Amino acid sequence: MAQNRKKKIGLIGGGQIGGNLALLAVQKNLGDVVLYDIPAAEGLVKGKALDINQLSAVDGYDCRVTGSTDWKDVAGSDVIIITAGVPRKPGMTREDLLDVNLKIMRDVAGNIKQHAPNAFVINVANPLDAMVYALHKIAGLPDNMVVGMAGVLDTSRFKCFVAEALGSSIRDVEALVLGGHGDDMVPLVRHSTVGGVPLTQLIAKDKLDAIIDRTRKGGAELVGLYKTGSAYFGPAASSIAMAESFLFDRKRVLPAAAMLKGQYGISDFFFGVPVQIGAGGVEKVITVELNDAEKAELKKSYESVKQTVELVKL
Numbered sequence: 001m002a003q004n005r006k007k008k009i010g011l012i013g014g015g016q017i018g019g020n021l022a023l024l025a026v027q028k029n030l031g032d033v034v035l036y037d038i039p040a041a042e043g044l045v046k047g048k049a050l051d052i053n054q055l056s057a058v059d060g061y062d063c064r065v066t067g068s069t070d071w072k073d074v075a076g077s078d079v080i081i082i083t084a085g086v087p088r089k090p091g092m093t094r095e096d097l098l099d100v101n102l103k104i105m106r107d108v109a110g111n112i113k114q115h116a117p118n119a120f121v122i123n124v125a126n127p128l129d130a131m132v133y134a135l136h137k138i139a140g141l142p143d144n145m146v147v148g149m150a151g152v153l154d155t156s157r158f159k160c161f162v163a164e165a166l167g168s169s170i171r172d173v174e175a176l177v178l179g180g181h182g183d184d185m186v187p188l189v190r191h192s193t194v195g196g197v198p199l200t201q202l203i204a205k206d207k208l209d210a211i212i213d214r215t216r217k218g219g220a221e222l223v224g225l226y227k228t229g230s231a232y233f234g235p236a237a238s239s240i241a242m243a244e245s246f247l248f249d250r251k252r253v254l255p256a257a258a259m260l261k262g263q264y265g266i267s268d269f270f271f272g273v274p275v276q277i278g279a280g281g282v283e284k285v286i287t288v289e290l291n292d293a294e295k296a297e298l299k300k301s302y303e304s305v306k307q308t309v310e311l312v313k314l
């Protein structure tokens with residue numbers, strides 16, 4: 001009888017998010033993990049791999065992590081998550097990372113093209129929307145196999161603040177944040193509910209406005225607290241949710257930066273919208289009906305993301 005082989009997960013970048021991705025992948029039994037980083041970080045990835053493999057004995061996890069500085073080990077990955085890139089520090093914008101992270105992306109995307117052209121690739125590096133655009137161009141992957149992680153994280157921040165404000169279970173909060181991964185992202189209040197009850201009936205407008213503002217600045221709030229880098233637990237969990245939906249053909253509808261071909265009036269551009277992720281990668285882009293005010297907000301977010309993407313010269 002044919003045996004199902006274990007899935008292979010390539011994690012490019014073994015820093016804060018990369019290490020947490022490896023841990024979550026093992027704990028969720030997603031597959032064997034290759035944690036790749038540059039030669040200067042060999043000890044870091046080999047150490048994290050060994051540490052997680054030893055932890056596996058405690059709870060009996062079956063998947064293994066290999067720390068590597070050789071792209072050949074990444075070959076054959078079913079899914080790749082890219083966190084190779086510098087995080088911002090207090091006082092910086094995500095856009096300030098463009099030059100340095102674009103250099104890293106050239107290297108990473110070129111290697112994906114060479115070593116893992118069939119993988120479903122999730123980019124996390126910032127500035128998110130520009131980096132996923134560069135990845136797609138350089139790696140030459142099909143539109144459906146490249147996606148950027150931001151919407152799941154931005155939406156989870158919004159849900160977290162709503163649950164806190166109401167003192168309710170976070171499980172019952174349904175919400176959606178659209179647009180680019182920047183201060184102009186669009187939390188869709190009209191489409192958000194708690195236990196099926198519209199959010200607008202539960203939280204007063206001034207409180208909701210404060211939640212929206214805090215969500216938009218959610219990344220900066222953590223940068224301000226950590227001081228030496230940015231968020232990593234939430235980003236890792238958000239990326240794993242996307243990878244899981246692909247690996248197990250879950251067909252979850254999740255907000256992500258996906259290639260648009262005319263949807264929302266946007267063409268040949270990666271932008272944060274709800275997509276269905278399954279074994280075929282991004283299988284569907286879902287169009288949400290928006291009112292004029294929401295359309296205007298989304299256009300503003302698009303215009304600001306576009307400014308950064310236009311600086312990407314390949």
Ligand SMILES: NC(=O)c1ccc[n+]([C@@H]2O[C@H](COP(=O)([O-])OP(=O)(O)OC[C@H]3O[C@@H](n4cnc5c(N)ncnc54)[C@H](O)[C@@H]3O)[C@@H](O)[C@H]2O)c1
Pocket residue numbers: 012013014015016017018036037038041083084085086087088097101104107108123124125126127128149150153181229230231232235
């Ligand atoms: N999309 C999001 O929502 C989101 C959320 C948080 C962080 N981020 C971004 O994710 C990136 C990583 O964050 P982090 O906290 O893990 O940073 P980190 O500094 O802890 O880790 C980054 C790792 O990338 C490695 N790296 C550098 N060049 C590389 C290359 N060419 N190939 C492979 N690896 C390479 C570094 O050696 C380092 O280990 C940052 O750009 C950050 O801004 C995005």
Ligand SMILES: O=C(O)C[C@H](O)C(=O)O
Pocket residue numbers: 087088094126181218219220222223230231
């Ligand atoms: O804010 C950052 O720099 C990191 C990330 O984009 C986040 O939203 O946490």
